Amino acid sequence: MNTVSSKVRFIKSVFGSCDLDRAGENVAVSCPSCNGSSKKKLSINLSTWQSHCWVCGLKGKTLLPILKKYFSHEKASTFRAQFIPRSETVYLDEKEEEEKLILPHGFTFLGKAKNIKDPDLKACVRYLFKRGLTEKDIWYFKLGAITTGRYRRRVIVPSFNVNGELNFFVARSIDPDCNFKYINAPTDKKTIIFNEYSIDWQDELTLVEGPFDLMKTNENTTCLLGSNLTEEMYLFQKIIKHRTPVVLALDSDMQRKTQKIASLLNSYGCHVKIVDLGAKSDVGEMTKNEFKKASMSALSWERDTRLKYKISEIGSGSIL
Numbered sequence: 001m002n003t004v005s006s007k008v009r010f011i012k013s014v015f016g017s018c019d020l021d022r023a024g025e026n027v028a029v030s031c032p033s034c035n036g037s038s039k040k041k042l043s044i045n046l047s048t049w050q051s052h053c054w055v056c057g058l059k060g061k062t063l064l065p066i067l068k069k070y071f072s073h074e075k076a077s078t079f080r081a082q083f084i085p086r087s088e089t090v091y092l093d094e095k096e097e098e099e100k101l102i103l104p105h106g107f108t109f110l111g112k113a114k115n116i117k118d119p120d121l122k123a124c125v126r127y128l129f130k131r132g133l134t135e136k137d138i139w140y141f142k143l144g145a146i147t148t149g150r151y152r153r154r155v156i157v158p159s160f161n162v163n164g165e166l167n168f169f170v171a172r173s174i175d176p177d178c179n180f181k182y183i184n185a186p187t188d189k190k191t192i193i194f195n196e197y198s199i200d201w202q203d204e205l206t207l208v209e210g211p212f213d214l215m216k217t218n219e220n221t222t223c224l225l226g227s228n229l230t231e232e233m234y235l236f237q238k239i240i241k242h243r244t245p246v247v248l249a250l251d252s253d254m255q256r257k258t259q260k261i262a263s264l265l266n267s268y269g270c271h272v273k274i275v276d277l278g279a280k281s282d283v284g285e286m287t288k289n290e291f292k293k294a295s296m297s298a299l300s301w302e303r304d305t306r307l308k309y310k311i312s313e314i315g316s317g318s319i320l
Contacts, residue, residue: 002083007046010082014067014075015042032070033058033237049083073163101166101185103158106146110155111139120147124155127174132287137215151183157211159194167192170211170225182210189225190233196222201242204273206295207261208249213283216291217249227254229261240268247298249275249291251282262301273298 004024011018015029019040031042031053042053044063051066052059060066062084067076110116110125124145128138137143144156154171161167171183194214199205199222206221207229208214214223222235227250229236239246246265250258262272275298280286286294 004046007083010079011044014071031058032066033234068163101168101187103144103166103169104146104149104151104156104171106148107144107156108146109142109144111135111143118147120153121145123153124174128155131212131284133215141211141215154183159192159211160197161192162196164197167196168194168225172212184225190230193235193238194222194225201238201244204245204247205239206247206249208283209251209254210282210284213249216283216286216288218292218295224250227251227257229264231264236264239265239270243269245271245273247273247275247295248301249277249283249295249298252277252280266301266303272301274301 004020008018008020008027011027011029015032017040018027018029020027025046027044027046028040029042029044030040033053042051042058044051049062050060051063058066063079064076067079108116108118108121110121110128116122116125125138128143142158144158145154146152146156151171153175154173157170157172158166159168159170168187168189169185173181193199194211198219200220203220206217208217208221208223209227210223210225214221224235231237238244248258248262250261258274262274265272275283275291275294277283277286277294280290283291
């Protein structure tokens with residue numbers, strides 16, 4: 001029989017210290033999504049195991065997804081075995097399987113370019129080569145495509161979490177006249193880190209906008225899947241947690257947002273550098289050697305950097 005004390009012991013073994021309310025129904029712990037804050041804002045109901053953070057909004061119908069994402073599958077397995085009845089375990093497994101992200105049906109790996117005969121798949125390979133990518137890049141980033149449906153004539157770029165599981169994908173059209181260049185996976189971008197499995201948080205991390213920018217950079221890189229980095233994003237929280245030094249390489253027309261992101265990261269104690277792309281509009285237009293040279297010349301961001309940028313904007317007729 002699982003008593004309140006046994007449940008509290010398990011929670012303490014995972015989250016550390018916790019506060020039990022007077023009724024003995026809920027405990028409050030430090031939220032793993034809130035940058036390791038000492039404030040106990042994640043509430044866990046000991047009867048239903050429902051959880052909710054009153055700061056960042058992290059929540060779950062059980063602790064399973066939180067344990068898997070922020071701790072380990074071992075902790076999740078222990079929780080499942082000790083506190084979830086077998087009948088409910090089957091239901092939860094089926095529920096997780098239903099919600100698990102999968103690649104579009106018919107996904108074909110483009111790595112074996114020489115053996116591809118389908119004209120649309122061949123066109124996708126030619127598109128990649130035209131963008132300066134190699135067969136080695138296709139293998140490394142596990143690029144693929146399909147021949148039918150809404151993803152036809154699109155290069156599909158998959159992303160994997162820290163456990164090597166699919167957590168996102170981007171489908172980029174190879175046709176210049178297409179109305180929608182990108183189709184994204186039906187997943188909230190704020191909750192994932194693109195190719196998290198390959199990131200070393202202790203090393204300098206390069207941030208670019210999109211996956212095709214990422215392919216021209218160094219190995220310790222991820223993309224924002226846009227041009228924003230905000231405090232509620234999982235990527236931001238991981239950077240702050242590890243005080244990871246950051247190199248920003250956003251598109252040339254995103255200098256205002258670059259300054260804003262640099263200022264935000266700096267305010268949390270992260271060292272930030274900014275890459276000057278020169279005449280290129282984005283990293284994806286550069287060769288790998290061009291980006292390597294540019295990144296080696298990246299300048300450190302200081303508090304007065306944004307002020308100088310604001311002054312230059314005023315001189316050009318616009319204000320940040």
